[in-house]
Amino acid sequence: MGKRNKNRQKNQQDRNGEPGGRSNAGWGAGYADIIKENKLFEQYYQKLKIVPEGEWEQFMEALREPLPATIRITGYKSHAKEILHCLKEKYFKELQDLEVDGQKIEAPQPLSWYPDELAWHTNMSRKILRKSPLLEKFHQFLVSETESGNISRQEAVNMIPPLLLKIAPHHKILDMCAAPGSKTAQLIEMLHSDMDIPFPEGLVIANDVDNKRCYLLVHQAKRLNSPCIVVVNHDASNIPRLQIDCDGKKDILFYDRILCDVPCSRDGTMRKNIDVWKKWTTSNSLHLHGLQMRIAVRGVEQLAVGGRMVYSTCSLNPIEDEAVIASLLEKSEGALELVDVASEVPGLKWMPGVTSWKLMTKTGQWYTNWSEVPQNRHTQIRPTMFPPTDPEKLKEMKLERCMRILPHHQNTGGFFVAVLVKKASMPWNRRHPKLRNKGAEGAEPAAEAEKTPAETADEAGEAAMEDKPNDLEVSQESTVKQDGVCGPPPSKKMKLFGFKEDPFVFLSEDDPVFPPIQKFYNLTPNFPKMNVLTRTHEGKKRNLYMVSKELRNVLLNNSERLKVINTGVKVWSRNNDGEQFGCAFRLAQEGIYTLYPYINARIITVSVEDIKVLLTQENPFLSKLEAQSHAQAKQLVMGSIVLRYEPDPKNQDAPQCPIELCGWRGKTSIRAFVPKNERFHYLRMLGVEVFREKRRDDRSEAMAEGEKGGGDPGSMSMETEVDGEQNVGPPKADAEELKETAESSTDLKTESSAETK
Numbered sequence: 001m002g003k004r005n006k007n008r009q010k011n012q013q014d015r016n017g018e019p020g021g022r023s024n025a026g027w028g029a030g031y032a033d034i035i036k037e038n039k040l041f042e043q044y045y046q047k048l049k050i051v052p053e054g055e056w057e058q059f060m061e062a063l064r065e066p067l068p069a070t071i072r073i074t075g076y077k078s079h080a081k082e083i084l085h086c087l088k089e090k091y092f093k094e095l096q097d098l099e100v101d102g103q104k105i106e107a108p109q110p111l112s113w114y115p116d117e118l119a120w121h122t123n124m125s126r127k128i129l130r131k132s133p134l135l136e137k138f139h140q141f142l143v144s145e146t147e148s149g150n151i152s153r154q155e156a157v158n159m160i161p162p163l164l165l166k167i168a169p170h171h172k173i174l175d176m177c178a179a180p181g182s183k184t185a186q187l188i189e190m191l192h193s194d195m196d197i198p199f200p201e202g203l204v205i206a207n208d209v210d211n212k213r214c215y216l217l218v219h220q221a222k223r224l225n226s227p228c229i230v231v232v233n234h235d236a237s238n239i240p241r242l243q244i245d246c247d248g249k250k251d252i253l254f255y256d257r258i259l260c261d262v263p264c265s266r267d268g269t270m271r272k273n274i275d276v277w278k279k280w281t282t283s284n285s286l287h288l289h290g291l292q293m294r295i296a297v298r299g300v301e302q303l304a305v306g307g308r309m310v311y312s313t314c315s316l317n318p319i320e321d322e323a324v325i326a327s328l329l330e331k332s333e334g335a336l337e338l339v340d341v342a343s344e345v346p347g348l349k350w351m352p353g354v355t356s357w358k359l360m361t362k363t364g365q366w367y368t369n370w371s372e373v374p375q376n377r378h379t380q381i382r383p384t385m386f387p388p389t390d391p392e393k394l395k396e397m398k399l400e401r402c403m404r405i406l407p408h409h410q411n412t413g414g415f416f417v418a419v420l421v422k423k424a425s426m427p428w429n430r431r432h433p434k435l436r437n438k439g440a441e442g443a444e445p446a447a448e449a450e451k452t453p454a455e456t457a458d459e460a461g462e463a464a465m466e467d468k469p470n471d472l473e474v475s476q477e478s479t480v481k482q483d484g485v486c487g488p489p490p491s492k493k494m495k496l497f498g499f500k501e502d503p504f505v506f507l508s509e510d511d512p513v514f515p516p517i518q519k520f521y522n523l524t525p526n527f528p529k530m531n532v533l534t535r536t537h538e539g540k541k542r543n544l545y546m547v548s549k550e551l552r553n554v555l556l557n558n559s560e561r562l563k564v565i566n567t568g569v570k571v572w573s574r575n576n577d578g579e580q581f582g583c584a585f586r587l588a589q590e591g592i593y594t595l596y597p598y599i600n601a602r603i604i605t606v607s608v609e610d611i612k613v614l615l616t617q618e619n620p621f622l623s624k625l626e627a628q629s630h631a632q633a634k635q636l637v638m639g640s641i642v643l644r645y646e647p648d649p650k651n652q653d654a655p656q657c658p659i660e661l662c663g664w665r666g667k668t669s670i671r672a673f674v675p676k677n678e679r680f681h682y683l684r685m686l687g688v689e690v691f692r693e694k695r696r697d698d699r700s701e702a703m704a705e706g707e708k709g710g711g712d713p714g715s716m717s718m719e720t721e722v723d724g725e726q727n728v729g730p731p732k733a734d735a736e737e738l739k740e741t742a743e744s745s746t747d748l749k750t751e752s753s754a755e756t757k
Contacts, residue, residue, distance in 0.1 A: 268414025353402025
């Protein structure tokens with residue numbers, strides 16, 4: 001071991017008197033605490049007076065406290081009310097008057113400003129939640145429901161921007177800096193506010209510049225199983241202008257709503273990102289201001305007239321906040337208006353935007369206006385960082401309409417948000433962008449006004465992308481029309497970084513894959529075959545995905561300029577064994593809510609008790625089903641099925657939302673094809689408490705309880721052999737999925753709840 005490593009190990013042992021600097025002084029203990037002090041931070045913000053007089057100590061105390069845990073129930077799903085009822089009646093009641101390591105756990109409370117009690121917060125830190133044995137069930141519930149997409153653990157202030165966008169199902173939405181995706185998930189939920197519409201007219205384009213973070217984004221979006229979302233990988237400050245086919249003519253895609261949550265210095269997140277205390281300096285904001293301006297300018301350029309853009313940061317620094325908004329308003333020459341949204345989030349405590357501020361360097365030197373900045377600092381400090389000097393112009397901007405959320409007002413993080421409405425085209429885009437030629441893939445705006453350096457660079461980047469030989473564009477477009485292929489651009493530059501994505505190939509209406517599927521599931525005549533895509537050019541299609549009509553339009557018309565990471569919801573998976581029963585594709589649970597409105601066959605109506613049997617036993621015999629379900633199942637040949645539960649308004653103890661599960665009808669048995677966490681979710685809705693035992697010693701105890709309850713070898717608390725059924729069972733092609741499903745039936749403990757709901 002080297003000398004440096006020896007010294008490091010010695011220093012770690014010296015901290016708190018234990019190896020590694022660890023201490024057993026409670027759940028909150030760990031490595032040596034970072035000192036939560038930064039003199040430059042305090043000096044800067046005290047001088048700017050962003051905190052009301054007399055509240056500075058409260059502000060600093062709040063920043064030093066851990067951030068409370070907050071959760072949001074997925075609002076667009078019909079199960080939201082059932083989850084909320086389960087939380088309030090079971091888990092929250094169990095948390096009342098609970099103490100962990102001397103700390104009293106407060107019962108979770110709803111966020112007063114979030115609609116329909118769908119967002120809650122508690123004083124429990126994430127560390128206590130993960131480690132306390134007393135909170136084990138609650139923690140497992142949160143993890144399981146989060147994986148299923150029914151709950152999102154999201155910081156309270158991060159929920160605000162999507163609310164202020166006021167989204168309707170027909171809106172075209174762009175999320176410019178979307179990763180890791182919690183706000184994107186909200187956008188998707190709002191787009192699907194009407195669950196009776198499987199394909200809303202709107203869409204969400206979620207973008208991020210970091211290829212790896214795009215996959216975090218995909219993970220978040222996939223939980224919601226929406227056919228209206230596409231994840232793309234571009235620099236937000238130069239995101240390409242897209243075109244769509246409108247009544248046979250090419251047109252520019254302008255967005256109805258844009259979320260511009262830009263990269264920032266994150267000093268509003270000190271409560272959860274402790275390293276910000278040590279790293280914070282005024283230079284961070286000076287370096288980010290230019291990027292934030294370029295992203296915001298690009299956003300308003302692509303916003304439709306009458307559309308709404310929300311600009312937000314998790315920073316309290318006016319250089320990243322009001323300075324960007326003021327500069328945008330000034331450049332827009334009246335095309336943009338700052339909206340008063342105070343009435344749109346009743347119950348939220350916020351401070352109005354500031355109208356005057358100064359700049360400070362990391363050495364502590366102050367500048368009040370641009371004229372004071374020496375020549376040698378002109379590359380670091382720009383005129384747009386200062387407030388407008390004209391009092392009349394400043395008054396017209398109404399910067400006080402910006403919203404500042406301070407940590408000590410409602411026990412949250414720090415945040416800034418501003419809402420802009422576009423009243424006319426931007427001055428440098430006064431003429432509506434026109435397509436250059438018949439086969440051109442893009443449009444080039446005609447600039448009439450003088451451009452700033454940022455705008456010039458921005459448009460130069462776009463021009464570089466558009467200045468391609470026309471004949472090349474025509475040939476590429478014709479290829480797209482023939483093959484229905486869209487995906488990452490073929491240029492080598494795009495493939496140098498990140499992962500190489502498979503293509504996205506749309507199927508034609510006369511594709512040979514459709515007739516057996518159409519016949520087996522008796523699909524309605526209006527089933528949108530043109531919206532089905534796969535991820536391979538050649539060979540057998542393994543999975544089939546669906547997107548909305550509008551998203552298909554975007555993907556096909558922008559295949560050469562849009563780097564697509566992921567899109568579509570899986571609706572069918574290949575099952576080679578199914579060919580003997582008439583169809584080589586089985587239904588996928590991810591896409592069942594999208595696909596169900598078009599299916600007229602292979603449907604079995606099940607009861608609450610049937611669902612309990614199907615989700616707690618591996619391969620129950622058909623005779624285990626109730627009489628009506630049993631009779632329906634016997635009339636069907638073997639193969640993929642839909643298990644449908646219809647709520648009974650007369651029985652308020654049962655779930656009051658429809659449930660659709662994918663399943664497989666075997667020769668003498670039946671099973672549900674549902675992922676592990678979704679199994680847990682549906683069982684909880686039915687009043688069955690499910691949780692995993694942590695210790696292997698408890699498995700025998702759980703098994704014993706299963707035997708006492710009269711369970712058979714297929715019950716959830718027993719070891720099961722998935723492939724042991726003598727009848728024709730689930731398809732071999734789904735071995736991996738069955739493995740996951742089997743895990744959900746092993747090492748579990750179930751308790752029947754006294755209440756069904």
